[in-house]
Amino acid sequence: xxxxxxWIAFLTILHKEIKRFTRIWIQTLLxxxxxxxxxFVIFGKLIGSRIGDMGGFSYIEFVAPGLIMMAVITxxxxxxxxxxxxxxxxxxxxxxxxxxxxxxxxxxxxxMGGVARGVAVGLIVTIMSLFFADLHIHHWFTTLFIxxxxxxxxxxxxxxxxxxxxxxxDVSIIPTFxxxxxxxxxxxxxxxxxxxxxxxxxxxLNPILHMVNAFRYGMLGISDLHIGMALVGLTVFVVILFxxxxxxxxxxxxxxx
Amino acid sequence: MTPALSLRxxxxxxxxxxxxxxxxxxxxxxxxxxxxxxxxxxGKSTTIGIISSLVRKTAGTVEVFxxxxxxxxxxxxxxxxxxxxxxxxxxxxxxxxxxxQQAGYYGLPRKQALVQTEKYLKQLSLWDKRHTPARxxxxxxxxxxMIARALVHEPQLLILDEPTAGVDIELRRSMWEFxxxxxxxxxxxxxxxxxxxxxxxxxxxxxxxxxxxxxxxTSVKSLLQQLNKETFIFDVAGNLQSLPHLNGHRVxxxxxxxxxxxxxxxxxxxxxxxxxxxxxxxIVSMRNKSNRLEELFVAMVNANKDLAGAAQQEVRS
Numbered sequence: 001x002x003x004x005x006x007w008i009a010f011l012t013i014l015h016k017e018i019k020r021f022t023r024i025w026i027q028t029l030l031x032x033x034x035x036x037x038x039x040f041v042i043f044g045k046l047i048g049s050r051i052g053d054m055g056g057f058s059y060i061e062f063v064a065p066g067l068i069m070m071a072v073i074t075x076x077x078x079x080x081x082x083x084x085x086x087x088x089x090x091x092x093x094x095x096x097x098x099x100x101x102x103x104x105x106x107x108x109x110x111x112m113g114g115v116a117r118g119v120a121v122g123l124i125v126t127i128m129s130l131f132f133a134d135l136h137i138h139h140w141f142t143t144l145f146i147x148x149x150x151x152x153x154x155x156x157x158x159x160x161x162x163x164x165x166x167x168x169x170d171v172s173i174i175p176t177f178x179x180x181x182x183x184x185x186x187x188x189x190x191x192x193x194x195x196x197x198x199x200x201x202x203x204x205l206n207p208i209l210h211m212v213n214a215f216r217y218g219m220l221g222i223s224d225l226h227i228g229m230a231l232v233g234l235t236v237f238v239v240i241l242f243x244x245x246x247x248x249x250x251x252x253x254x255x256x257x
Numbered sequence: 258m259t260p261a262l263s264l265r266x267x268x269x270x271x272x273x274x275x276x277x278x279x280x281x282x283x284x285x286x287x288x289x290x291x292x293x294x295x296x297x298x299x300g301k302s303t304t305i306g307i308i309s310s311l312v313r314k315t316a317g318t319v320e321v322f323x324x325x326x327x328x329x330x331x332x333x334x335x336x337x338x339x340x341x342x343x344x345x346x347x348x349x350x351x352x353x354x355x356x357x358q359q360a361g362y363y364g365l366p367r368k369q370a371l372v373q374t375e376k377y378l379k380q381l382s383l384w385d386k387r388h389t390p391a392r393x394x395x396x397x398x399x400x401x402x403m404i405a406r407a408l409v410h411e412p413q414l415l416i417l418d419e420p421t422a423g424v425d426i427e428l429r430r431s432m433w434e435f436x437x438x439x440x441x442x443x444x445x446x447x448x449x450x451x452x453x454x455x456x457x458x459x460x461x462x463x464x465x466x467x468x469x470x471x472x473x474x475t476s477v478k479s480l481l482q483q484l485n486k487e488t489f490i491f492d493v494a495g496n497l498q499s500l501p502h503l504n505g506h507r508v509x510x511x512x513x514x515x516x517x518x519x520x521x522x523x524x525x526x527x528x529x530x531x532x533x534x535x536x537x538x539x540i541v542s543m544r545n546k547s548n549r550l551e552e553l554f555v556a557m558v559n560a561n562k563d564l565a566g567a568a569q570q571e572v573r574s
Contacts, residue, residue: 001331001364002364004364005363005364006364008361008364008365008366008367009361009362009363009364011361012358012361012362013361013362015361016354016358019354023349086347087347090345090346090347090348091343091344091345092345092346092347094311094341094345095345095346095355095358095359095362095406096362097310097311098309098310098311098334098337098339099334099359099362099363100330100331100332100334100335100362100363100364101362101363102331252313256310256311256312256313257271257306257311257312257313
């Protein structure tokens, strides 16, 4: 396949993925917007006003970057895991597997579809947050880098989940039992400086804490941790998961008999 | 001439236990209309799965127009269009989108993809349904959609795995006509089928697969020449009171108005008619029982089973 043909195949997958999540916008784009409004109203306005400042910002300004990040993570992951598993379940993935489309293009197409939804939901949530908080971007590069790399990372993770999944339950296990707890303990609603020393050290092992913290740094300019670690760590994780996903596609694990 | 499809010592062992293909070799020449026949579980779908890279082979090589599917997979796959046995498209997508996407996966530019999608949807009478979600189509339409999808990149080799299974007679005949047309236009076609009439009517060459081995690989014509008997059905006026006694012929009743007579190939039917007239049977119509290939197929598969049984017996003893 020539590079031009590969580009067409990539755009076809990406277009299909974007069309899918926009077609079912009531399931994909609307719920995060409503959930985030509830978060902003309850944690920001009602409870936040009693909590006071955190890290030099009002509580609602402090939680806004974390909530945006939470939406990006869950939506990037959910998009790829549900779309790819659904294609596997309906066997429409065979359309791609019989075609000359190289494995890396298949992976990139699905991952960029996840990134598109993650970023789209991130934007929606950001716009919602502007009704409740006065947000500015402190460091553009860090903000954009973290959003893009985080959505890439969780899109690949969703892809790997979908490859291994045998049932729709298998697709929801990781978000429910792994992603949600890690996100809630990932400093979305609090600064880890509020935790006892022991739990601060335990929290540092949570990769989502680094992403949320780095994104908050990008927006507010405050940080509990070293930002460089988040940037390098994210890049390394993306490379590792990409190689694993590509290997799974190449060997045809759970895809070819 | 480079074969359109060349299989060499193709083996497939599932879960290190079940050997679905036991080293089959096969050549299909360009322009051929080739049938793969075999009972359920014979290895036909596994063979197609390996060719289309949906099944990982244990050993052997596959070449499509001289291109190895392992080393030249990109070119080999472009030559190939596959219509699977089961529906394998997204039920939520529209007919046109399904075909357009497949064109995109083969790298066809958008303009060309639109033209070819329209061409094949029209040829398969699906153009009016182009905006309909696939789940709303009838069974026959879904099958035609899979054919349009397989043809949109204009492959030189089209493989169809039981394309007319569950399709009504009228639609089956129109699909046969369509397949004949694209074969006449130069596309090599391989099909697996349970309808032996289909293979007899459409195909020039045939491979009979049973228990993972090719029992027979020859032309349909020469296969039919192996038949040394033909069966004719006679319909009588009124009710059949008793069966006629015909010297040297097997006779069996079909219903209260008809019976069948087995005749050696090439033998004159005059003697049969003379005896029927003498015995007072008034024949109102006569036809050839159209199960010729079926008889051969059953005979060959049974012979293969006997052979496999004998081999197992030998191993045990």
